Amino acid sequence: MNVDPSLLLSVRGLYLRRREREILRDVSLQMAPGEIVTLIGPNGAGKTTLLRVVLGLSPCDAGEIYLRPGLRIGYMPQRLAVDQTFPLSVERFLTLGGRQAEADLESALAEVGAQRLRTTPVHALSGGELQRVLLARALLRRPDLLVLDEPVQGVDVHGQAELYELITRIRDRRGCAVLMVSHDLHLVMASTDRVVCLNRHVCCTGAPEVVTLAPEFVELFGPVVGHNLAIYAHNRSHRHRDDGGRTELV
Amino acid sequence: MDDFLLRALMGGLGVALVAGPFGSFIVWRRLAYFGDTLAHSAFLGITLGLLLEMHLTLGVLLVCQLLAVLLFFGQRQKQLGSDTLLGIFSHGSLSLGLVSLALMDNVRVDLFSYLFGDVLAMGTADLLWIWGGGALALSGLLYLWRPLLAICIHEDLARVEGIAVDRVNLAFLALVALTVAIMMKVAGLLLVTSLLIIPAATARRMAHTPEAMACYASLIGCLTVAGGLWGSWRWDTPAGPSIVVAATLLFLLSVMIPGRRRLI
Numbered sequence: 001m002n003v004d005p006s007l008l009l010s011v012r013g014l015y016l017r018r019r020e021r022e023i024l025r026d027v028s029l030q031m032a033p034g035e036i037v038t039l040i041g042p043n044g045a046g047k048t049t050l051l052r053v054v055l056g057l058s059p060c061d062a063g064e065i066y067l068r069p070g071l072r073i074g075y076m077p078q079r080l081a082v083d084q085t086f087p088l089s090v091e092r093f094l095t096l097g098g099r100q101a102e103a104d105l106e107s108a109l110a111e112v113g114a115q116r117l118r119t120t121p122v123h124a125l126s127g128g129e130l131q132r133v134l135l136a137r138a139l140l141r142r143p144d145l146l147v148l149d150e151p152v153q154g155v156d157v158h159g160q161a162e163l164y165e166l167i168t169r170i171r172d173r174r175g176c177a178v179l180m181v182s183h184d185l186h187l188v189m190a191s192t193d194r195v196v197c198l199n200r201h202v203c204c205t206g207a208p209e210v211v212t213l214a215p216e217f218v219e220l221f222g223p224v225v226g227h228n229l230a231i232y233a234h235n236r237s238h239r240h241r242d243d244g245g246r247t248e249l250v
Numbered sequence: 251m252d253d254f255l256l257r258a259l260m261g262g263l264g265v266a267l268v269a270g271p272f273g274s275f276i277v278w279r280r281l282a283y284f285g286d287t288l289a290h291s292a293f294l295g296i297t298l299g300l301l302l303e304m305h306l307t308l309g310v311l312l313v314c315q316l317l318a319v320l321l322f323f324g325q326r327q328k329q330l331g332s333d334t335l336l337g338i339f340s341h342g343s344l345s346l347g348l349v350s351l352a353l354m355d356n357v358r359v360d361l362f363s364y365l366f367g368d369v370l371a372m373g374t375a376d377l378l379w380i381w382g383g384g385a386l387a388l389s390g391l392l393y394l395w396r397p398l399l400a401i402c403i404h405e406d407l408a409r410v411e412g413i414a415v416d417r418v419n420l421a422f423l424a425l426v427a428l429t430v431a432i433m434m435k436v437a438g439l440l441l442v443t444s445l446l447i448i449p450a451a452t453a454r455r456m457a458h459t460p461e462a463m464a465c466y467a468s469l470i471g472c473l474t475v476a477g478g479l480w481g482s483w484r485w486d487t488p489a490g491p492s493i494v495v496a497a498t499l500l501f502l503l504s505v506m507i508p509g510r511r512r513l514i
Contacts (some may be wrong), residue, residue, distance in 0.1 A: 057406050075410040082403060086278050087457045096400040097411040122403075141411070 003066045008033055008145050008177050011054060014063030016046070023049050025201040033144070036171055036178040038188050041198035042220065048078060048180040050198065051149055054179070071145060074138030074176075078149040080130065080218070082122040090117050090125070094137050108136040111173075112166060127154030131163060139170070146170070148180035152187070160184065164191040185221065255483060257372040262378050262475035262493065265436045265445065268384040270468025271391055272429045273450035274460065275422070278402050279334045282447050284321065284331060284423075287316045287340035288430045289442040293347020295431070296364060298318040300357055307379045310434055314427035322420050344439075367438035367490030369479070376435050383458065394418055399460055436475075438490050448497040449474060453503045474500055 003010045015188065016024040024046045031037055039047045052058040055075060056063060067073075082088060094105055109115045112132040112197040119123065125133060131151055136143040138146055152160040168191040171178050182188040189195070197203040203216040211217050276285055292310045299309025321339060323330045351359055363371070391398075397418045401406040409415045430442055437445045449471040450463065457463035477500075478493030485492075 052406075055410050057408075057409060073410060075407060077404055077407050080404055080407075082279075085280060085403065085451075085454055087454070087458070087459055087463055088399075088403070092459065093403065096396065096403060097407075137407075147410075 002069075004030075005068075006032065008068050008071060009054065009179070010064075012064045012066075014050070014053060014060050014065070016049060016053065016058075016060045017135070019083075022200055024053070027063070027198070027202055029196060029202070031145070031177050031179060033177055034175045036180075036191065036193045037196060038192040038194070039179070039181045039196050039198050040183075040185055040188070041203075045199045047198055048121065048149055051179070051181060053178065055147060062072055068144070072141055072143050074141045074143030076134045076138045076145045076146070076148045076151055078133075078153060078181075080134060084123055086123065088122045089119050090114070090122060090133050091119060093122050093133065093230065097137060097140065100140055104140060108195040109140045111139060112136045121170075128156070128159040128163065131155060133187060135166070135170075139174075143176050146176055146178045146180075148178065150181050150183060152182070152184065157187075160187050164188060167191060254370055254372070257374075257377060258290045258369045259476065260367055261372040261377055261477055262436050262479060263472050264377070264380040264384050265433045266449070266471030266475045267398065267468045268387055268429055269387065269433060269446050269471050270449060270453070270466070271464035272426060273446035273448075273471075274390075274453070274467050275398065275402070276426070276443075276446050277450045277454070278460075281426070283336050283340075285426065285430060285443040287321065287336045287343075288317055288427050288454065289434070289439040290340045291317045291343035291347065292364065292431075292434055292439040293351055294343055296359070297346075297347060297350040297354065297500060300351075305375055305379070306333075307376065307383075307431055307434065311383075311428060311431035314431045315424060317426040319420070320421040322423050322442055362488075363438070364434075365438045365440045365451060367434070367436075367493075368490055369436045369489045369493075372435060380432050380435070383428055387425050387428045387432075390421065394422060398422055404422055436490065437493065441490050441494050444494045444497065445471065445474075448494070448501050452497070452501045455504050461503075463477050470500060471497075 007030055009029070011027065011029040014024050014027040027046075027050060029037075029050070039050065049058060053060045055073065091105065094100060094108065106115070109118060112135045114129065114132045114136060117129055119132060122130070122133070131153070135148075135151070138148075147166075148167070152163045155163060163188055167178060167180070170176070179206050189212070192208055194206065195208050195211045196205045197211060197214075197217050197220060199220055203220060204211055204214040206214070276282055291313050294312035295305050295310030297309070298313060299306035302309065317339060321336070324335050324339075351357065360507040397408065397413045399420060400411070400413055401415055405415055429446075433442045433445060450467040452470050453463045453466035456466050473491055477496035479489060481487060481496060482489040482492035
């Protein structure tokens with residue numbers, strides 16, 4: 001297929017059926033270097049499945065998948081449950097994907113703010129700590145593309161905002177692209193370049209401010225949610241007026 | 251020390267050394283039922299061995315390998331839960347083995363020794379099987395060590411990071427089947443799994459790394475074999491069950507000693 005060579009990833013016309021059920025229908029997705037793309041959609045919309053197909057973990061029935069030759073992918077899975085019976089420190093966990101130089105380990109942990117967790121057993125990590133360690137493992141592969149499946153799962157709201165900021169900072173510093181799945185529309189909007197709204201097919205796609213106003217989006221998530229999101233998306237540029245502290249959107 | 255007791259000890263220690271690391275993986279990957287299923291097919295292997303007049307361990311090994319491959323592919327289908335599938339294979343092969351043994355004329359087998367092990371009748375060929383097969387199984391496991399650990403933690407992550415997950419899994423199951431086959435003489439088909447998992451479970455409380463857990467499990471296995479054989483000699487009890495009793499006592503002891511260190 002003819003693909004713009006500057007693209008990291010190009011998916012066209014993806015179809016997937018499982019047990020007579022349509023999971024993905026005519027899904028297309030392109031990603032440029034350094035871009036943050038967030039997949040959102042209701043439960044069962046096929047977000048994780050789409051990631052799995054892109055990663056080569058699940059087969060698809062039809063469609064074309066192009067990954068730039070030599071593309072290095074750092075993957076952060078949705079769930080990681082390390083059994084109590086498994087004595088594994090964070091340090092050891094990070095080297096399971098391959099031997100790592102001491103300096104690389106140190107800097108990956110520093111980048112995600114987890115240096116002090118180095119000798120902690122993995123099963124004793126809190127939700128937020130575990131996500132950071134998973135992110136560090138993905139970074140150790142020096143990825144051109146980070147694939148994050150619900151990166152803020154099991155993290156409290158405050159921690160979620162922090163994690164999204166961390167992901168944006170990582171992109172800014174390393175210039176790697178980020179493809180992530182998210183449930184929580186609220187926080188993710190501020191830290192993404194493009195939103196792909198998925199409900200088995202791509203309902204709408206575009207910059208967050210645009211997507212939240214799209215009728216397809218409103219239909220899927222309801223007008224109230226859309227309204228809140230619009231406010232949040234503009235949150236960064238609001239200012240407080242001196243008279244009574246009311247917030248004014250600009 | 252009597253010659254037969256020495257041979258029993260040598261065989262038992264060989265089995266314990268191999269069982270430590272494999273048992274650890276079986277505990278980590280929750281494969282205890284899988285080990286049971288392989289062990290339960292042993293009667294079929296014994297029938298095969300008797301029919302073809304070869305060493306019975308070889309017969310057991312062949313059947314275990316075949317079953318391991320069948321289970322590997324069986325677990326990829328999603329219609330039945332893997333525990334259901336294992337249950338079918340486990341009891342199906344056990345019963346098929348018993349029936350086929352009964353159908354063979356002029357063969358009288360001592361069921362008890364196959365069910366619970368016959369370590370005191372350890373012959374030179376058995377010892378060769380245990381130490382030779384054990385060395386092979388351990389070197390294979392060493393070779394697969396890091397990818398196997400990665401798969402234990404997260405299969406998809408390992409796959410994305412370039413590990414040939416299916417090949418590693420299949421090779422691992424084949425090695426487990428080899429281990430189970432050579433353990434049969436010591437523990438019998440009903441007790442094999444216990445020798446795999448009890449020392450590993452005991453070692454868990456002391457270990458801070460996967461490697462340490464595997465080594466401790468081997469050491470604890472050796473202690474239980476020595477203790478069990480001593481008990482069996484001292485009180486004239488069946489050897490295989492005595493070893494498992496020793497393993498269980500050590501496990502209980504390790505649970506009752508309050509952990510001074512934080513459980514890593």
